[in-house]
Amino acid sequence: MEPEQLVSGISPRDLTNQSADQKNGCHKGETSTDPSKEWLHNLWWQVSDAQEETDYYDRTAEDYESVTNQLNWRAPQLCMKTITNWEQKSGGAIPRHSVAIDIGAGTGLSGVALRDIGFTGPVDALEPSANMFALAKQKNIYRDWYGEMLVEGEETTVPGDMYDLAFSVGVFSDRSAKKGSMSEVLRMVKKGGYISVIMVARHWLDEFRDHIALMEAEGLVKTLHVDMFDADMYMREVAAVAFVMKKL
Structure with missing residues (x-):
């Protein structure tokens, strides 16, 4: 696996320290008068399965x-x-006409960001919340919608070997889309295709880093690049890790 790239001076040890004693800025049992922190607290501490999420x-x-x-x-x-x-x-490039799928598309903010770096090809969405996707649809980015949750150990109805690029923003966690869910995303992508993911640093450090290293050892993927983002770069009081890998 490629070594993590430092962003704004953060080191792997710093990232570990930021993640060790809290659920990245949202302690269990914490109460807050800040509605945004309350929303995050409820998601991280009150949601326990795919349907609740x-x-x-x-x-x-x-x-x-x-x-x-x-x-x-x-x-x-x-x-x-x-x-x-x-x-x-690297001097490499993901073709901007690639057919892509947004894993956990939400309200479409990730699709907007993809368009902002020049991607022009069709984009499909995997998003279980009909109300969230109703808002995403208004952005006129997505082609097809799969109204399903990415859940460890379960296969979606998304066709296999379909996409040049799968991307996922904040979806992989310790709730529904656990480390084993990465295999389902891999199934969707063509051989030689790309997967780009960003997640809360704690999940990377606890499980996903070792799991992806195992996938590499099995000859399934090659990690091309890893970035670490300090707390407040990803979200207020929250550190993150993002990576790009290629399906072999």
Whole structure:
């Protein structure tokens, strides 16, 4: 696996320290008068399975973009920055006409970010919340919608070997889309295709880093680039890791 690239001076040890004693800025049992932090606390501590997660997003869809704005959530832009960082460093490029799928498309902010770095090809969406996707649809980015949750150990109805690029913003976690869910995303992507993901640093450090290293050892993928983003770059009080890998 490629070594993590330092962003704004953060080191792997710093990232570990930021993640060790808290659930990245949102402690269990914490109460807050800040509606945005309360929204995040409820997601991280009150949601325990896929159906609860879908229901939560359905109930809060209308507030989602204002809440993430208050949290200074820059994950869509940073996911795309990791793609362009790899391209600039390596001289490689993901073709901008690629057929892509947005894993956990939400209200479409990640699709907007993809368009902002020049991608012009068709984009499909995997998003279980009908209320969230209703808002995403208004952005006129997405072609087809798969109204399903990415859940570890389950296969979606998304066709296999279909996409040149799969991208995921803030979806992989310790709730529904756990480390084993990465295999389902891999199934969707063509051989030689790309996967770009950004997640909360704690999840990368706890499980995903070792799991992807195992996938590499099995000859399934090659990690091309990893960026680490300090707390407050990804979201207020939250550190993150993003990576680009290629399906072999």
